[in-house]
Amino acid sequence: MEFWGVEVKPNESLKVPVEDLKLLHISQVALGEMKNGKKVENIPVRVSINDKKYVVGTLSSERAPQIAFDLVFEQDLELSHGWKDGSVYFCGYIGDNPIEYPLCFDYFVCIYHMILGLFEYRLSVDYLTYVVVPLTAICFLLIYG
Numbered sequence: 001m002e003f004w005g006v007e008v009k010p011n012e013s014l015k016v017p018v019e020d021l022k023l024l025h026i027s028q029v030a031l032g033e034m035k036n037g038k039k040v041e042n043i044p045v046r047v048s049i050n051d052k053k054y055v056v057g058t059l060s061s062e063r064a065p066q067i068a069f070d071l072v073f074e075q076d077l078e079l080s081h082g083w084k085d086g087s088v089y090f091c092g093y094i095g096d097n098p099i100e101y102p103l104c105f106d107y108f109v110c111i112y113h114m115i116l117g118l119f120e121y122r123l124s125v126d127y128l129t130y131v132v133v134p135l136t137a138i139c140f141l142l143i144y145g
Helices: 102-121 125-144
Strands: 002-008 014-016 022-031 043-049 052-059 066-073 077-081 088-096
Touching (some): 022 052, 043 066, 052 066
Antiparallel strands (some): 002 088, 014 077, 022 066, 022 088
């Protein structure tokens, strides 16, 4: 996982590429510096994907100078806003896409259930015979095909 942040300048949009096998998590958007202490009201924050625009929030210097959310994207997008006098900042992080690694995920689910069972059944012979051995075999097949 790595930090990610961008500045979207006034009257501009910013194209954001998302690499294959990665996810972009946008966790916050905030107003930049306000000139002359002017109040700023109702600044729409937009995300465009596949030529469709979505307003994901509205910023205001008094009520909401920043917005926290958890937006997740697996494809390229475009960021924009409606503030003519200043920049808007987006930040979040980039992480691996777990859906692209289903075998690893299934393997860890198997291990998790085996560990839970060890505590629940206190390592009985029946548990080893009917749960651990079959789950180990399934995990082996998931990993090595």
